[in-house]
Amino acid sequence: MKDILSKLNKTNGIRGSMIVNRDGIVVHSDFSVEVAETGVGAVASSILSALEGALKRIQMGRFSRFIITGAENKVAMVDAGQAILLVLLDREVNMGLVNLEIKDAAAAVREKSKM
Amino acid sequence: MPFLDFFTQWRTNSRIKSLESQLQGRPTPQLYLQLADAHKEAGNSTKAAQVLKLGAARVPVCPEIIRRQAEAEKIERENEKKRLIEKIQSHPNPILYARLAELFKADGELEKTIDTCQKGIKAFPKYGGTYLVLGQIYVEKKSWQEAVTQLEKSVELDKYNYLALKLLAQVYMELGRPADAAQRLEDILYFAPGDEAILELLKKAKEKAGQPFVEKKSSASASSGNNAAVSSASKTRIGSLAAEQKGTPSSARDKQINAGVTQLRTVPGVTGAILVDQYGLVVAADLSNEIDEGLAGALITNVYRTASANAVKLNVGTFEEGLIEGENGNIHIVQLDEMILAVFAKADVKMGLLEKSIRDFSMLVLQH
Numbered sequence: 001m002k003d004i005l006s007k008l009n010k011t012n013g014i015r016g017s018m019i020v021n022r023d024g025i026v027v028h029s030d031f032s033v034e035v036a037e038t039g040v041g042a043v044a045s046s047i048l049s050a051l052e053g054a055l056k057r058i059q060m061g062r063f064s065r066f067i068i069t070g071a072e073n074k075v076a077m078v079d080a081g082q083a084i085l086l087v088l089l090d091r092e093v094n095m096g097l098v099n100l101e102i103k104d105a106a107a108a109v110r111e112k113s114k115m
Numbered sequence: 116m117p118f119l120d121f122f123t124q125w126r127t128n129s130r131i132k133s134l135e136s137q138l139q140g141r142p143t144p145q146l147y148l149q150l151a152d153a154h155k156e157a158g159n160s161t162k163a164a165q166v167l168k169l170g171a172a173r174v175p176v177c178p179e180i181i182r183r184q185a186e187a188e189k190i191e192r193e194n195e196k197k198r199l200i201e202k203i204q205s206h207p208n209p210i211l212y213a214r215l216a217e218l219f220k221a222d223g224e225l226e227k228t229i230d231t232c233q234k235g236i237k238a239f240p241k242y243g244g245t246y247l248v249l250g251q252i253y254v255e256k257k258s259w260q261e262a263v264t265q266l267e268k269s270v271e272l273d274k275y276n277y278l279a280l281k282l283l284a285q286v287y288m289e290l291g292r293p294a295d296a297a298q299r300l301e302d303i304l305y306f307a308p309g310d311e312a313i314l315e316l317l318k319k320a321k322e323k324a325g326q327p328f329v330e331k332k333s334s335a336s337a338s339s340g341n342n343a344a345v346s347s348a349s350k351t352r353i354g355s356l357a358a359e360q361k362g363t364p365s366s367a368r369d370k371q372i373n374a375g376v377t378q379l380r381t382v383p384g385v386t387g388a389i390l391v392d393q394y395g396l397v398v399a400a401d402l403s404n405e406i407d408e409g410l411a412g413a414l415i416t417n418v419y420r421t422a423s424a425n426a427v428k429l430n431v432g433t434f435e436e437g438l439i440e441g442e443n444g445n446i447h448i449v450q451l452d453e454m455i456l457a458v459f460a461k462a463d464v465k466m467g468l469l470e471k472s473i474r475d476f477s478m479l480v481l482q483h
Contacts, residue, residue: 034141035430043425049309050421051439054414054446057306058406060459061442068422070431071165072139088430 001112005030008105013093015073018086019109020044027083035088044077044086067095078102081110127157144170144177151183164191165433172427192218208369209235209242210392214453216248228252243272244394247279254282262286270299275306275413276394277420284316293323306413372399375479382472384464386444389457390480391416398454415457419448449473451480 005017009030016031024045029037052063066077074089085106089098134150147170154163164187170177171184199215212235219228229252235245250265263286269279280299287296297320303313321328372390376399379388387402395416400408423434437448440462447458447469456476460469 033139033430036428039428040430043428046309046311047418047421047425050307050418053306053308054418055439055441057414058411058459060439060444060446063439063441065438065440066422067438067440068426068429068431068434069436070426070429070434071169072432073430075429075431091431 001028001109002030004105004108004112008087008101011098011101013090013098014101015088015090017088017105018044019080020084020086022048022082022084031088033088040086044084047077048084076102078106080106080113082113083109085109124157127153131157142170142173144174144180147174147180148183151187160187160190163187169427169432189222192221206367207238209239209245210398210453212239213242213244213248213392213394216245220248220252225252225255241272242396243269243276243279244392244396246272247276247282247394250279250282250286254286257289259286259289263290273394273396273409274302275409276396277303277307277413277417278394281313281316284320288320288323293320294326296320297324297326306410307417310417369399371479373401375399375476376401379458379472379476382460382464382469384461385458385469385472386461387459389415389459390451391455391457393453393455402459411457415446415448415455419450419455422448423450447473449477451477454480456480 001019005019005028008014008017009032015033016029016035018029018031018035018037018040019027020041021027022045024042026037026041029035031037047066048063051066055061055063063079065079068075068077069091071091073091074093076085076087076089078085078087085102087098087102087105131150131153134146134153138146138150147166151163151166151170154160154166164184167180167184167187170180174180196215196218199211199218203211203215212231216228216231216235219225219231229249232245232249232252235242236249239245246265246269250262250269253259253262253265263283266279266283266286269276270283273279280303284296284299284303287293287299297317300313300317300320304310304317307313318328376388376390379385380401387400387406389400389402389408389411390398391412392398393416395413397408397412400411402408402411418439419434419437422437426432426434434450436450439446439448444462445460445464447456447460449456449458456473458469458473
C-alpha cells in the first residue's frame, strides 16, 4: 500500500494521498504537507456515507469518485473496493493529466485489499 | 502617481503570493494574520475575511485570529445586510428575507429578526425557510410552543428541511414528546442516512420513548425503513415547488432562473439541473420525471453540507465546487451565493461545454 502511494505522489500536482477504510480508519498515508490524518479519515467516511445514500436514491448507481475544489486545493475521494483512496491535489492541477495515475492507484489498492 | 500605485500593487501581490506559499508548507497564526492584512491592504476585505475564517478553523486556539475573524465577519454581515435590503426592494424573493433575518439574528437584533421574518411570511407565506428562522428565535427564547408552531409550519411546507426537522425534534424532546422527536429524526435519516449527530439524537429519543433503537448504518437499509411519512410523501412528485412555495412564479427573476435551469438541460449529456437554497428548498428545477425534486434537493444539500463543513479539515480551504461521479453519471455541485446548483450529467458529457454553461448560469443568478 505504501508503494502505491509513493508512486502516485510522484505525479505532478499531487500533494499527498491516503488510504482509509470505510469506517474512516487510516490504513496508510503519505503527505508532503501537514495533515490531521485521523480527522481526515473520519471526514472521508462521513462524506462517503452521504454520497452513497444520495446516489442510491437518485438512481445514479454505485459511488465512483468525488472531487472537491476549494479555495486552496482540490481533494479526490476515490472508491477503491473496501477502502477509499484520498488524494490531495494542487488547486490548478490539470485533472486530465492526473486522472490515469489516480485510476491506476485506486485499482491497485482495490486489488491489494482483496488479499 | 500611477507608477507608484502600480508598484504598491505589485509589492502587495508579491507579498500575498509569498505568504500563501508559506502557509501551504507550515501554517502558523502569524502567517494567517499577515495574509489577511495583505488582502485588506489590496482592498479585498472579503478575501481577508475568508483567510481569517480559515485561520480560525485551522488554529482555533489563537485568540487574536478569533477576535479579528469576529470583527471581519461583523463588517461582512453589515455589508450583506445593506445589499439584501436593496435587493428586497428591487427584486424581492423569500430567500432574501430569510437570509436577512439570519443576519439580524447573528448580531443579536431579535426585534429586527422577527420583523423581517413576519414581513417575509406576509409576502411569501409558502416558503418554509422564514418559518425556520422564526422558530430558531423562539427556541432561543425557550418559548417551546411558539417554536413548535413555526417549525411544524416549516416542515409542513418542506418535508426535507434538515435544520427544521432537527430543531423540531429537539423541541419535542424539551416538551416531553420523545416519540414525536424520534419520528422527525427518522424522517431526516431518509435523506441523510448515516448522519452520526442524528443517529445519536435518535438513540436518546428512542430510549426516552421506550422504543428499541436499531442502528441502520448503510444507506441501503434506510430506504426500506420506518419512514412512512417521508417515504410515502416522496412518491408524490413535488412538482414546481419553486412556483408553489415562492408565491411569485411570474416575477422576472424567477422566469430568468427557470429559463437558465432549462437552458442547462439543453447541453448535450446533461440530464437535469436543480437550484436549491441553503435549507435545501428547491428554487428551480428541470429533472427527469422519475426524480422527486424535493428529495433530490435534500440529498444534494446534505452532501454539500457535509462536504463544505469539512472542506477545511480536508485541507482544501473553503468549498467552491464538487463533482460526484457515480456508475450511471455525474453530479456537478456549485455554490452560488446563498444557493447551490446541482447539474446531473452522463459520464461522457463534454466537460468544457458544461463548465461554460454553468459559468453563464452563475452569472445570471449572481446578477439578481
